[in-house]
Amino acid sequence: MIHKLMRSKAEPGVVSESAHTVAGAESPATPAETSAPHKNGATAISTNGTQPSLSLRGICKSFPGVLANDNIDLDVFGGEVHAVLGENGAGKTTLMKILYGVYQPDSGVIAFKGRETRIQSPNAGRRLGIGMVFQNFSLIPALTVVENVALFLPSYGMFLSRRAIARQIQEVSDKYGLQIDPKARTGDLSLGERQKVELVKLILARAEVLIFDEPTSVLAPHEVDGLFRVFDELKRDGYAVLFITHKIQEVLQTADRITVLRHGKVVECTPGEGATADHLVAMMLGIGVPEVVRNTQMRQHSANGAAVEFRDVWTAEKNDPRGLHGVSFHVMPGEILGIAGISGNGQQQLGEVLLGLQRRRSGSVYLFGEDASGRSIASMLDAGVAYIPEDVLGMAMVPTMKVEENLVLGELQKYGNGGIWLDRKGMRRQVDSTLSRFPLKLAPLDTRVEHLSGGNIQRVVLARELAMSPKVLMAYYPTRGLDVLTAETTRGLLMECRDNGGAIVLVSEDLEELFALSDRLVVMYQGNIVGEFQPESASLHEIGLLMTGHHM
Amino acid sequence: MEYRSTLQQAYGFAFNLTAPPVVRSLFAVAMAFVVFGLLLLAIGRDPVEAYTKMFQGTLGSKLGLSEVGVKMIPFVLTGLAAAIPARVGLINVGGEGQLYIGAWAATGVVLYLGVGQIWLMLPLMAAAGFLGGAAWGAIAVFLRNWRGVNEVITTLLSNYVAILLINVFVFGLWKNPDGFGYPYTADFGTEAILPALAGTRLHLGLVLPVIAVVASYLVLTRTTWGYNMRAVGGNPEAARRRGIPVGTYLVIAMMVGGGIAGLAGMSEVAGIQHHLRPGISNNLGFLGFLASWLAGHNPTGIVAASFLLAVIIVGGDVLQFSGNLPSAAMFILIGLVLFFVLGFRRLERATA
Numbered sequence: 083m084i085h086k087l088m089r090s091k092a093e094p095g096v097v098s099e100s101a102h103t104v105a106g107a108e109s110p111a112t113p114a115e116t117s118a119p120h121k122n123g124a125t126a127i128s129t130n131g132t133q134p135s136l137s138l139r140g141i142c143k144s145f146p147g148v149l150a151n152d153n154i155d156l157d158v159f160g161g162e163v164h165a166v167l168g169e170n171g172a173g174k175t176t177l178m179k180i181l182y183g184v185y186q187p188d189s190g191v192i193a194f195k196g197r198e199t200r201i202q203s204p205n206a207g208r209r210l211g212i213g214m215v216f217q218n219f220s221l222i223p224a225l226t227v228v229e230n231v232a233l234f235l236p237s238y239g240m241f242l243s244r245r246a247i248a249r250q251i252q253e254v255s256d257k258y259g260l261q262i263d264p265k266a267r268t269g270d271l272s273l274g275e276r277q278k279v280e281l282v283k284l285i286l287a288r289a290e291v292l293i294f295d296e297p298t299s300v301l302a303p304h305e306v307d308g309l310f311r312v313f314d315e316l317k318r319d320g321y322a323v324l325f326i327t328h329k330i331q332e333v334l335q336t337a338d339r340i341t342v343l344r345h346g347k348v349v350e351c352t353p354g355e356g357a358t359a360d361h362l363v364a365m366m367l368g369i370g371v372p373e374v375v376r377n378t379q380m381r382q383h384s385a386n387g388a389a390v391e392f393r394d395v396w397t398a399e400k401n402d403p404r405g406l407h408g409v410s411f412h413v414m415p416g417e418i419l420g421i422a423g424i425s426g427n428g429q430q431q432l433g434e435v436l437l438g439l440q441r442r443r444s445g446s447v448y449l450f451g452e453d454a455s456g457r458s459i460a461s462m463l464d465a466g467v468a469y470i471p472e473d474v475l476g477m478a479m480v481p482t483m484k485v486e487e488n489l490v491l492g493e494l495q496k497y498g499n500g501g502i503w504l505d506r507k508g509m510r511r512q513v514d515s516t517l518s519r520f521p522l523k524l525a526p527l528d529t530r531v532e533h534l535s536g537g538n539i540q541r542v543v544l545a546r547e548l549a550m551s552p553k554v555l556m557a558y559y560p561t562r563g564l565d566v567l568t569a570e571t572t573r574g575l576l577m578e579c580r581d582n583g584g585a586i587v588l589v590s591e592d593l594e595e596l597f598a599l600s601d602r603l604v605v606m607y608q609g610n611i612v613g614e615f616q617p618e619s620a621s622l623h624e625i626g627l628l629m630t631g632h633h634m
Numbered sequence: 635m636e637y638r639s640t641l642q643q644a645y646g647f648a649f650n651l652t653a654p655p656v657v658r659s660l661f662a663v664a665m666a667f668v669v670f671g672l673l674l675l676a677i678g679r680d681p682v683e684a685y686t687k688m689f690q691g692t693l694g695s696k697l698g699l700s701e702v703g704v705k706m707i708p709f710v711l712t713g714l715a716a717a718i719p720a721r722v723g724l725i726n727v728g729g730e731g732q733l734y735i736g737a738w739a740a741t742g743v744v745l746y747l748g749v750g751q752i753w754l755m756l757p758l759m760a761a762a763g764f765l766g767g768a769a770w771g772a773i774a775v776f777l778r779n780w781r782g783v784n785e786v787i788t789t790l791l792s793n794y795v796a797i798l799l800i801n802v803f804v805f806g807l808w809k810n811p812d813g814f815g816y817p818y819t820a821d822f823g824t825e826a827i828l829p830a831l832a833g834t835r836l837h838l839g840l841v842l843p844v845i846a847v848v849a850s851y852l853v854l855t856r857t858t859w860g861y862n863m864r865a866v867g868g869n870p871e872a873a874r875r876r877g878i879p880v881g882t883y884l885v886i887a888m889m890v891g892g893g894i895a896g897l898a899g900m901s902e903v904a905g906i907q908h909h910l911r912p913g914i915s916n917n918l919g920f921l922g923f924l925a926s927w928l929a930g931h932n933p934t935g936i937v938a939a940s941f942l943l944a945v946i947i948v949g950g951d952v953l954q955f956s957g958n959l960p961s962a963a964m965f966i967l968i969g970l971v972l973f974f975v976l977g978f979r980r981l982e983r984a985t986a
Contacts, residue, residue, distance in 0.1 A: 487864075
């Protein structure tokens with residue numbers, strides 16, 4: 083059935099049938115061979131449309147207490163974009179790690195180009211021709227793009243000249259419109275650019291199956307479209323693209339075939355054409371998504387003055403693009419201030435200046451009318467400031483500690499018996515009672531956070547920061563990594579917090595979310611606020627232009 | 635299962651990966667002894683005889699046992715000196731130097747504050763030893779907090795500074811005028827000596843590691859400080875953003891660690907040497923560092939690891955004495971133990 087579908091999809095005109103077949107896996111490549119795909123117009127990978135590049139049968143993988151993958155069958159063909167869709171914890175990432183050799187399946191068979199194989203390690207996966215672009219990239223920030231790519235091509239040893247690699251990077255970059263500067267220091271690149279470097283690495287290493295694990299989560303909206311154009315190019319050149327995501331819109335936009343996972347099982351494998359969002363949501367969640375009632379009535383703000391106010395805050399010289407350049411804004415209690423902008427335009431500095439993590443060069447910050455400079459972080463938190471950072475695992479969680487311990491991180495003094503001795507039972511009681519009133523379900527409290535999936539980590543942070551009904555909330559991408567249902571619940575929680583008088587600064591790249599939630603909307607570009615809107619009267623187009631540096 | 639490598643399979647078969655960590659550690663240690671035995675065979679020695687002598691000489695007699703205890707005192711203390719900073723993510727390789735400075739400070743009390751009362755003298759010396767070690771450790775952590783200097787480098791190098799500093803004193807100002815030119819301080823009076831168990835060298839300094847282990851265990855596992863220390867060690871950025879004073883925790887943990895190493899120095903001069911001279915430590919600080927890593931920085935585990943190291947070291951002396959092996963050969967065995975214990979720990983993580 084699946085094979086038939088594929089055959090109809092892989093028309094001979096689209097999929098190239100070049101005579102030159104890359105044997106990237108078996109023979110160590112030489113520089114001349116590596117450039118072959120480009121000389122042949124990168125059409126070197128042959129596909130006949132009948133044999134899947136990669137095929138899984140009956141893959142099972144369990145972790146203590148969880149059956150992460152339950153009897154999974156999957157075929158990926160050269161020349162197709164195959165989306166694996168599922169909510170947090172559906173088993174997507176586990177499956178990908180099995181494909182890449184990070185995990186070994188408990189049972190089941192993997193075949194690469196029809197030959198049964200074992201992928202014992204990521205190295206083995208790479209030798210076969212399976213490449214993976216992880217959510218967290220594996221580039222060394224201090225090295226240039228060329229050096230990073232060279233590191234990934236061990237068969238060349240240290241003797242291949244930088245110029246040759248740079249030329250190859252340039253060729254791939256030009257071919258796919260990636261606009262990579264081979265000499266750039268990787269640490270200076272945006273996340274989107276780093277993702278492209280990862281892709282170039284894999285192409286030069288002659289991967290034929292390219293796995294993207296939630297690739298759009300780090301991208302700005304316009305970059306997402308760029309990535310999808312690259313997908314199309316890759317497809318045309320016969321690469322198999324496996325695209326892991328929970329974003330239905332993106333799947334509908336790009337995928338030739340869609341495999342839906344739920345609770346570790348394949349619930350459906352369907353062609354992309356003709357699939358509908360409603361249907362996919364239903365398959366993914368097993369239920370329909372409830373409508374969140376938007377409460378737009380709560381717009382009257384108390385007259386007691388702003389909860390947070392920035393007055394002409396500078397953190398960098400005028401010619402330094404990173405940092406704030408004279409930012410002034412305020413948030414009233416009971417208001418959600420949306421901040422639109424492509425990440426890296428000063429949003430991060432807003433919160434860090436507020437907490438006092440980053441020094442100001444000039445300007446002042448007021449919390450409930452009082453100058454907040456020089457206050458300790460602890461006193462800011464005590465005053466009711468909550469913070470959902472942009473990188474939850476790196477900035478909000480201690481991965482080696484349990485969920486419960488992370489929920490009370492920094493608040494242990496509340497559970498001290500006579501100040502010092504920790505009252506664990508009291509702590510557990512308190513946590514339980516707080517969570518019982520919290521609508522999101524968390525992973526078991528005794529699980530270590532490092533074992534949780536991205537969405538489950540996000541839930542823990544949300545629970546910690548939202549359950550105590552904060553007075554001021556800095557929320558960066560609060561629904562990032564969450565499935566549709568949880569994201570809706572979270573938006574509801576934000577509005578509830580607002581309705582209880584909380585002042586929320588909402589930073590997001592998801593314009594729809596910003597429009598739906600914000601009472602006021604400002605746009606940040608290069609460390610400045612370049613526009614302020616009422617969401618009712620603003621247009622996506624207008625804001626999109628401002629975000630990308632166009633003046634009106 | 636079928637995907638695992640042979641070694642993992644053998645290990646998994648033996649323990650099904652569900653055995654308690656203690657059993658798995660013992661297994662790793664046993665492997666180290668087996669490999670060392672093969673090594674002995676290879677150079678023509680009888681491993682059974684060597685091990686028999688080694689264990690008889692250490693665990694088989696009162697004197698042997700007491701010597702094991704004598705060695706355990708500094709191992710446990712310098713082990714904790716590495717383990718407590720490790721909880722907040724600091725790597726303290728400076729136990730050796732902190733021990734020397736502790737010994738120096740305790741000796742200073744004897745030389746300048748001789749009070750004549752043993753019940754006053756010994757606590758004063760211990761306090762001085764603790765403060766000396768703490769101050770020495772503080773240098774490294776302040777450099778780290780202010781200038782971002784890596785504490786591994788500073789603690790490691792400050793060991794040599796400490797050792798040379800001792801030389802300055804014992805070759806100069808503090809040299810015993812009646813010592814025939816030897817670089818020793820004058821022998822301590824009885825009021826400054828930790829009393830020993832009759833007929834052995836096992837001295838009252840034994841109470842120091844006991845108190846230190848119990849206190850460390852309670853603080854690390856039962857108090858809010860212990861939790862916060864783990865948070866600081868696990869992710870300082872997240873801890874800072876949740877209002878935990880990260881810098882303060884780093885300073886206190888390093889100073890307490892240094893102080894405990896300083897206690898080891900006090901216990902060595904007051905319990906074993908009875909004067910200060912160069913070379914009092916002979917790698918006690920580094921061996922404690924190994925004990926801490928063997929034990930995964932766990933206070934009770936450090937006691938077990940120190941016991942093992944003490945048996946190996948004292949056993950090595952026995953073997954050297956009976957002409958079987960140079961005692962330095964024991965460092966090969968210690969190396970193997972470290973290799974297997976840490977290696978298996980990695981393996982467990984990879985298969986978990």
